[in-house]
Amino acid sequence: xxxxxxxxxxxxxxxxxxxxxxxxxxxxxxxxxxxxxxxxxxxxxxxxxxxxxxxxxxxxxxxxxxxxxxxxxxxxxxxxxxxxxxxxxxxxxxxxxxxxxxxxxxxxxxxxxxxxxxxxxxxxxxxxxxxxxxxxxxxxxxxxxxxxxxxxxxxxxxxxxxxxxxxxxxxxxxxxxxxxxxxxxxxxxxxxxxxxxxxxxxxxxxxxxxxxxxxxxxxxxxxxxxxxxxxxxxxxxxxxxxxxxxxxxxxxxxxxxxxxxxxxxxxxxxxxxxxxxxxxxxxxxxxxxxxxxxxxxxxxxxxxxxxxxxxxxxxx
Amino acid sequence: xxxxxxxxxxxxxxxxxxxxxxxxxxxxxxxxxxxxxxxxxxxxxxxxxxxxxxxxxxxxxxxxxxxxxxxxxxxxxxxxxxxxxxxxxxxxxxxxxxxxxxxxxxxxxxxxxxxxxxxxxxxxxxxxxxxxxxxxxxxxxxxxxxxxxxxxxxxxxxxxxxxxxxxxxxxxxxxxxxxxxxxxxxxxxxxxxxxxxxxxxxxxxxxxxxxxxxxxxxxxxxxxxxxxxxxxxxxxxxxxxxxxxxxxxxxxxxxxxxxxxxxxxxx
Numbered sequence: 001x002x003x004x005x006x007x008x009x010x011x012x013x014x015x016x017x018x019x020x021x022x023x024x025x026x027x028x029x030x031x032x033x034x035x036x037x038x039x040x041x042x043x044x045x046x047x048x049x050x051x052x053x054x055x056x057x058x059x060x061x062x063x064x065x066x067x068x069x070x071x072x073x074x075x076x077x078x079x080x081x082x083x084x085x086x087x088x089x090x091x092x093x094x095x096x097x098x099x100x101x102x103x104x105x106x107x108x109x110x111x112x113x114x115x116x117x118x119x120x121x122x123x124x125x126x127x128x129x130x131x132x133x134x135x136x137x138x139x140x141x142x143x144x145x146x147x148x149x150x151x152x153x154x155x156x157x158x159x160x161x162x163x164x165x166x167x168x169x170x171x172x173x174x175x176x177x178x179x180x181x182x183x184x185x186x187x188x189x190x191x192x193x194x195x196x197x198x199x200x201x202x203x204x205x206x207x208x209x210x211x212x213x214x215x216x217x218x219x220x221x222x223x224x225x226x227x228x229x230x231x232x233x234x235x236x237x238x239x240x241x242x243x244x245x246x247x248x249x250x251x252x253x254x255x256x257x258x259x260x261x262x263x264x265x266x267x268x269x270x271x272x273x274x275x276x277x278x279x280x281x282x283x284x285x286x287x288x289x290x291x292x293x294x295x296x297x298x299x300x301x302x303x304x305x306x307x308x309x310x311x312x313x314x315x316x
Numbered sequence: 317x318x319x320x321x322x323x324x325x326x327x328x329x330x331x332x333x334x335x336x337x338x339x340x341x342x343x344x345x346x347x348x349x350x351x352x353x354x355x356x357x358x359x360x361x362x363x364x365x366x367x368x369x370x371x372x373x374x375x376x377x378x379x380x381x382x383x384x385x386x387x388x389x390x391x392x393x394x395x396x397x398x399x400x401x402x403x404x405x406x407x408x409x410x411x412x413x414x415x416x417x418x419x420x421x422x423x424x425x426x427x428x429x430x431x432x433x434x435x436x437x438x439x440x441x442x443x444x445x446x447x448x449x450x451x452x453x454x455x456x457x458x459x460x461x462x463x464x465x466x467x468x469x470x471x472x473x474x475x476x477x478x479x480x481x482x483x484x485x486x487x488x489x490x491x492x493x494x495x496x497x498x499x500x501x502x503x504x505x506x507x508x509x510x511x512x513x514x515x516x517x518x519x520x521x522x523x524x525x526x527x528x529x530x531x532x533x534x535x536x537x538x539x540x541x542x543x544x545x546x547x548x549x550x551x552x553x554x555x556x557x558x559x560x561x562x563x564x565x566x567x568x569x570x571x572x573x574x575x576x577x578x579x580x581x582x583x
Contacts, residue, residue: 018428026440143576147569149520151527151543152561159554250435254524258547268436269528272443280443284436292431 005300012296019288020078020281024071027277074281083282088274093282097264103173104252104263110179111186111248118187119194119244120234126195127202128225139199145192150251154185154258171260182259186251190244197240201233208232235306242295249287326577329570336567340390343383351376351384352535363555370555372545381537382560388531388538389522392453396518397511399457404464405507411465412472413495423469426462434459438525447530449538456521460514467510471503478502509578516571523564539564 049057058064065073077084083093126138161181162170172178205211206229214224252265260266264283271279339346354376363370369378411422429437438455445451475481476499484494525531526540537545539560546556 015428015431018424019431022428023432023437023440026444143572144569147516147572148565149523149527149561149568151524151540152558152565155543155547155550155557155561159550159558163551163554246433250433253435253439254528257528268439272439273529275443277443280440284432284440287436288432291433 001303004303008296008299012292016289016292019292020075020285021071023281023284023288024074027281028067028070078285083285084278086271086276086279088271088276088279093278096267096279097282097286100262100264100267102263103261104249104256104265107179107182107186107252107255107261107263108245108248110183111190111251112245114183114187115190115194115244115248119191120198120230120237122191122195123198123202123233124225124230126199127206127229128222142192142195142199145188146196148188150185150189150254151258153188154181154255157181157184158258173261173263178259178261182255182261185255185258186248189251190247193247194237194240194244198233198237201236202229205229205233235302238298238302238305241298242291245294246287246291249290323577325573329573332566332570333574336386337390339383340386343380343387346383349377349380351381351537353377363559369559370553372549372553372556378542378556378559381542382539382563385537385539385542385560388449388536389519389526389540392449392456392522392538393515393518395450395453396457396460396522397515399454400460400464400514400518401507401511403458404461405468407461407465408468408470409472409495409500409503412469412476413491413499419469422465426465429458429462435521435524438521442525442530447533449532452522452525452531455525456518459521460518463510463514464507467506468503471506472499475499475502509575512571512575512578516568516575519564519568519571 055064063070074084081094083097085091086093086096089096122138122141126135126141129135129138158170158181161167168177168180169175211224211228214228215221219228252263253268254265255261256263256265257269264286267279268283270276271283335346343351355371361367361371367377367379369382371377372381407422407426411419432440437459438452441455441458442451445454481494481498484498485491489497522531523538523540523543526538527544528540529544531538531541534541542560543557543564546553546558546560549556
């Protein structure tokens with residue numbers, strides 16, 4: 001068991017390192033020069049600066065060093081929680097993200113919880129209901145929810161609940177009311193993805209012999225559905241927990257932009273618009289870290305929840 | 317044919333996808349007016365007989381702007397799918413066919429690509445390549461390579477062990493010939509289903525990136541740009557954002573339905 005845990009943790013660390021290296025390579029090795037991109041985005045012609053000024057600016061951000069040195073410098077920094085200096089705002093990237101991680105964390109956690117509840121609720125109902133038309137409707141619903149672009153859902157909600165009904169503010173980061181529509185927007189897609197997997201898993205579980213046995217010995221349909229089927233059907237669905245969390249994290253980019261929430265997602269959008277390479281690198285690395293960590297935790301918990309897997313992990 | 321006739325929704329979905337594709341290559345067939353023709357007198361008109369989707373703040377006909385947006389978005393989608401198909405198929409075939417160390421290395425590489433959430437990978441590629449339809453298409457295409465690679469690999473592994481492959485080898489066919497004539501044609505099914513499904517995913521991703529402001533420069537407008545521009549007039553003229561949105565959502569819905577029907581037929 002310990003060997004499994006150590007191996008799995010080491011694998012996660014390697015994947016994360018590789019993801020960082022890949023992103024670094026995309027951002028720093030492609031033909032564009034970060035400093036010139038940055039100047040162009042700020043509306044300054046690189047030609048209007050003297051070579052000395054350009055060299056001085058490059059030196060300030062460490063861009064005059066060889067790519068290998070920059071890479072090691074960055075990697076060493078990241079390990080210590082230092083993501084370098086923002087090119088457009090000239091402050092440490094770590095501070096920038098620290099100021100704005102709160103709203104995003106709140107949004108992601110709330111959206112993940114709502115998606116889990118809504119997704120499993122929908123899957124539970126869709127497989128429990130016996131009236132066929134409703135059953136078909138509920139089974140098809142997730143496919144519908146996963147088809148709508150998020151910005152469309154967001155704008156529709158704004159139009160309906162802010163402008164027509166006036167229930168929630170259209171933009172902003174303040175208070176619980178501002179959180180409602182962003183959470184719904186993310187949950188529509190995330191819960192649909194979860195429900196699709198869960199419904200499939202439910203259908204497989206319900207055809208198992210032990211379900212028939214439980215019914216035959218006189219348990220009610222709802223008892224079998226909740227105690228026997230749901231617990232077993234939920235296990236395979238756990239493996240996409242990482243996907244759900246990844247979805248809520250990436251969704252925050254579009255959703256925070258639409259609802260003008262001052263979070264990391266909007267920071268990422270602004271950083272791309274300003275060609276602020278260190279900030280983009282930091283956001284991508286952090287998102288990858290979250291994603292890899294959730295997958296790691298799921299993988300480590302899985303054998304504890306499912307003894308069949310545990311035996312397979314321990315014995316080979 | 318009988319099976320298709322009994323699936324009216326599938327038929328509708330196919331017709332709608334065909335309509336959008338035709339409008340992407342020949343927008344003038346359905347458009348009626350130019351996408352950049354301004355009529356200040358007819359600005360901000362609600363949807364109606366003359367302007368199916370209404371008009372924007374410069375009096376431009378939104379319907380023809382959406383159809384001309386198809387040209388950019390559909391082309392971007394095709395580029396993205398092309399990249400993903402070529403790279404994904406090659407990776408998957410090489411990985412599944414050779415196995416061993418090659419397989420292990422390639423699949424670890426795919427794992428790394430999967431560890432970076434798609435939209436964020438796309439954002440870093442767009443940061444490096446700059447804005448526009450093609451960079452966005454490349455960014456989205458790279459993001460969907462892993463799915464194709466994994467599906468192709470699984471299929472190649474499955475087909476490789478089938479008796480007819482063994483028979484072809486025993487009959488003296490070279491590995492290259494077996495790969496091209498026997499393994500690839502028989503691995504194609506699930507990959508094609510995935511391609512239809514991923515077309516929907518790619519359209520949403522491309523529209524999202526252009527919505528965030530990384531797409532084609534004005535006055536050209538992709539679907540995402542149109543929807544983003546309409547945001548500013550949401551209070552008074554809801555159609556500017558929501559009708560193009562419905563147009564996109566219907567397309568993705570149709571693609572998902574087609575892919576699902578294929579999947580069921582394949583069983």
